[in-house]
Amino acid sequence: MSERKVLNKYYPPDFDPCKIPKLKLPKDRQYVVRLMAPFNMRCKTCGEYIYKGKKFNARKETVMNELYMGLPIFRFYIKCTRCLAEITFKTDPENTDYAMEHGATRNFQAEKLLEEEEKRIVQDREEEELNNPMKVLENRTKDSKMEMEVLENLQELKELNQRQAQVDFEGMIDRYSDFEKREKEREKEEDERETKEMLDRALVKRLRDSDSDSEKEEEDSSGSQAKKPSTDKPTDILTTLKPTEALGSSAGGVKKAKVETWERSVGTLGGKGALGLLVVRKKPAATFLKPRPVAAASAPTSQTDSKASTTDSKNASKPVTTQNGSSSLSLLGAYSDSDSNDSE
Structure with a gap:
């Protein structure tokens, strides 16, 4: 099998490389x-x-x-x-x-310019030293001084490094962290105290406002109670009076029981309740005093007559009451009830 790329060339037997013309190209x-x-x-x-x-x-x-x-x-x-x-x-x-x-x-390239400047300085110095031996001495003294300064600076740097090496940086960091924690705790306590004071002031103000509101409500309620009677129950409109102890010797125990049942169910009409305001009491009839015979009496008898007349006038102004102290209007229901029972 032949090669894919033929690298070997065929040279005939009569090949002479000197006979190949040279190609002349410009330089x-x-x-x-x-x-x-x-x-x-x-x-x-x-x-x-x-x-x-x-x-x-x-x-x-x-x-x-x-x-x-x-x-x-x-x-x-x-x-x-x-x-x-x-x-x-x-x-x-x-x-x-x-x-x-x-x-x-x-x-512009600063690095290249700096290198060129350094080379120029070195060349100028070498030229000066070749022709002037005193310049060589001056340059050597300058170099020695420069070396001494460099050594002193190195010594100072070493001392500084030793001082810093003796310092406990970890301890300093720990102390600083503790200080920061204390500062944060103090700030937190101050914030809590301020918030507590603000809440206390707000609570006191709220209590004062509530007290003033309650006082106003009490005043309003007292005024409304003075204007309107309170009615807790629907039957409170009908006020009751004290039950009568006795109606008289003629009525007996039956009339007394009937009056008590009436007062328990309906109530008396002569009380001071809501219905009592609606009922108008009957004015007492004028009482006439019988004329007394005029007789010759002494001064003390005249005084007793004057006292009796004043008491009669006072009694005439008061309404007629029964023996147990109840008014005649309060017994109206009892009399009507008794009549109905008797008719039956």
């Missing part, structure tokens, strides 16, 4: 390569920023008559992404970097 010929921007740059034509790492299809060529320790230097051509202006930069093997040539400006 500064250009190749198309794919590369990335080696640094941040800005186009001079349109001001477009081209950042490091941007990919381009560039043309590469070898710089003629420029070598660094036998190493060739290459130049690259790219185009701006906005205005298509040509930008060129080349390799810098001396500084292991790239150098900007044309079409753009390299953005």
